[in-house]
Amino acid sequence: MYNEVIGFIRSLYPEGEVVPLYAPCFVGNEKKYLEACIDTTFVSSVGKFVDRFEEMVARYTGAAKAVVCVNGTNALHMAMLLAGVERDDEVLTQSLTFIATANAISYIGAHPVFLDVDRDTMGLSAEAVKNWLATHAGLKEDGCYNKTTGRRIKACVPMHTFGHPVKIEELAAVCEEYRIELVEDAAESLGSFYRGRHTGTFGKVGALSFNGNKTITTGGGGMLLFRDEELGTYAKHLTTQAKVPHRWEFVHDHIGYNYRMPNINAALGCAQMENLERFVADKRETAEQYKRFFAGSEIEFFVEPANCRSNYWLNAVLLKDKEAQQEFLAYTNDRGVMTRPIWRLMNKLPMFAHCQTDGLENTAWFEERVVNIPSSVRLDK
Numbered sequence: 001m002y003n004e005v006i007g008f009i010r011s012l013y014p015e016g017e018v019v020p021l022y023a024p025c026f027v028g029n030e031k032k033y034l035e036a037c038i039d040t041t042f043v044s045s046v047g048k049f050v051d052r053f054e055e056m057v058a059r060y061t062g063a064a065k066a067v068v069c070v071n072g073t074n075a076l077h078m079a080m081l082l083a084g085v086e087r088d089d090e091v092l093t094q095s096l097t098f099i100a101t102a103n104a105i106s107y108i109g110a111h112p113v114f115l116d117v118d119r120d121t122m123g124l125s126a127e128a129v130k131n132w133l134a135t136h137a138g139l140k141e142d143g144c145y146n147k148t149t150g151r152r153i154k155a156c157v158p159m160h161t162f163g164h165p166v167k168i169e170e171l172a173a174v175c176e177e178y179r180i181e182l183v184e185d186a187a188e189s190l191g192s193f194y195r196g197r198h199t200g201t202f203g204k205v206g207a208l209s210f211n212g213n214k215t216i217t218t219g220g221g222g223m224l225l226f227r228d229e230e231l232g233t234y235a236k237h238l239t240t241q242a243k244v245p246h247r248w249e250f251v252h253d254h255i256g257y258n259y260r261m262p263n264i265n266a267a268l269g270c271a272q273m274e275n276l277e278r279f280v281a282d283k284r285e286t287a288e289q290y291k292r293f294f295a296g297s298e299i300e301f302f303v304e305p306a307n308c309r310s311n312y313w314l315n316a317v318l319l320k321d322k323e324a325q326q327e328f329l330a331y332t333n334d335r336g337v338m339t340r341p342i343w344r345l346m347n348k349l350p351m352f353a354h355c356q357t358d359g360l361e362n363t364a365w366f367e368e369r370v371v372n373i374p375s376s377v378r379l380d381k
């Protein structure tokens, strides 16, 4: 079976000795826009591509406003600040995520609480959040508090794992009931929609990433999505050193951040956005082929949840147990087909080992079984 898998993946990605897990795709105006930056000398913090990129992403996602950042991690940091998370608050999130989600919470001095994911989404479970809050939380005049630790529970950060949308409306309802801010880590889900609405636009703030391995790339980059235009305008101010506009004076009215994406990266982003729908269509076609190939075999292909259109950022298969997972990883990587296990769980890392968790039953089940398989866009092939 594993040998057939190798053959099939190589038929999808025939070029090169090693099939990478993910390689970026440049088939549009990338060079032209980069050249325009260099020719005009506008490569840095000022330039027309920044505004254009923000407008393109806002229009595509339906956000009232979009604000660029230097990367997805500092977009998440900013999202925590904008959600009003403060030192010693608690923030509910999933243990099954990339480290950036938990790091962003920690930059504020807040404490992540790691809760379970759903089996059909691999993302934060509304039921798990509801159950945990029913046991641990109490509402007070000024918000939701953890009855055991005494800390305020300020925000909840679901992550749309591998581009598959979580049950975001159910999570939004639980958060509303407990007066907790909803922040979406949509780093992996540009191009993914839940009931026709783009991921990252349900919460107070959503964060995207344009790292080299994401669905579109700006080299490095991130973006904040807002439903509230005014909050977006404030985010723009904070991410650009909180400088008060003036023709020559240097006056700043907050402790700001230098989180603005340079024009040269935004130029790449504009060119990539022009092809986003083609990329997603291509990725969904690849996923469809994987799905057909694995149907009826001992390896299960993970499909998009109900009521969603997933971008299938990273395709994932489920092996029958940990032993099979390790065998499959060794077999494929030994033969030049790059595959990777899912991230080591946050609560198993030394920095977060002391954090509160629930039973993490589905989380542990996924950790032992998930393997990501090559998922690059194939348009240039």
Ligand SMILES: *Cc1c(COP(=O)(O)O)cnc(C)c1O
Residues within 6 Å of the ligand: 071, 072, 073, 074, 076, 097, 098, 100, 101, 159, 185, 187, 188, 209, 210, 211, 221, 222
């Ligand atoms: C990629 C990613 C980020 C942000 O990563 P950057 O490399 O900083 O852009 C955040 N969260 C998740 C889940 C990610 O996959």
